[in-house]
Amino acid sequence: MNKPLLPLFALALTSTLAGCTEPVSPGAQAALTLSNSVQLSAAGKATTPEKITPVRITFPDSRSYSAVPPAFHPKTCQLSSSHFAAEVKIPGEVNLPSYGTKTPPMRVRCISEQFEFDETIKPVNLTQQAYSAAAAAHVLVGYGLVGAAVTASQASQRDKSQDIYGYPLKIELQ
Template sequence: MKTYILPTLIAASVTLSACDTAESPSETYASRLQTAEQLPVSKNISLTAAGKRLPLQTATQTRISFAQNELNEANPPMTQADCTLTSSAFSGALRVPGKVNLPSFGRATPPMTIACTDGKKTVTQTIEVTNLTKLKAQENAAAQVLWGGGLLGAAVLAGMSSERDKSLDLYGYPPKIQVK
């Protein structure tokens, strides 16, 4: 009878390390965003009257890039462009590729329209609010599969994520936006 001690030990180690923290993934991410990563809204973003009435939770850093997609490539070349950002809560302008700290009003964060012009063409795209806590949990599960935790570690993280307190979830715009 063959024994598989090493695979069993690895699986147990991954399971225990995934369960080792006292905080759930949403609490960890929420506490990081609310303390160490508390960001101010970028100076080139102006809150509208409606935005000033909403309770501002934090700002989320978003990297915006513009791609010419005539070839429909998976990773098209990035182009510099001037973009305007508008929503019912704020407006602003940005030269991309670049980073901007956008206001987050939690679940009340409105959709944002980005219009970018590179001199040749103008592209407009609407960006919806994203559950950043859920996005981070999905990234953690994918990283667990890729970096040695395997499917068991990803399953443990998924289980922990499904039992999180969803009232603590943070919402905002995606960390990366590619306008094309």
């Protein structure tokens, strides 16, 4: 009587593991180019960027930009590091250079009549973040702990020298 359950269990396990694919690293789909507003400094030109990553700068999702009073609207934000400078409209997206583990911190400065955001953003391991997000998605979507375990196993066995570093893909002005 238990024999018919074995093929069903194998089928269920196979279909669960089929959904456990390796997460795609940010910027792996197509080669991006630097945004026109990004000006590389001498240090930025001396070191060739390893990757170009898109960064979205916006207000938190809980607040609609149109709901923010105009006095709080910064029209642009200035981004600066030892390797580049840029200006981006808010909300907006900019393609920034990534220099791997040598990506320098970036200052983000946005000012309006009644609002000021001035923070230094440290680079992050985008590959590790992609694996973490995939593991969390597997638990939430229904692949459960098996899917999360498979993703964690893939993450631990990857070649960490190939990890992509850069700035967070989304910077929220708070």
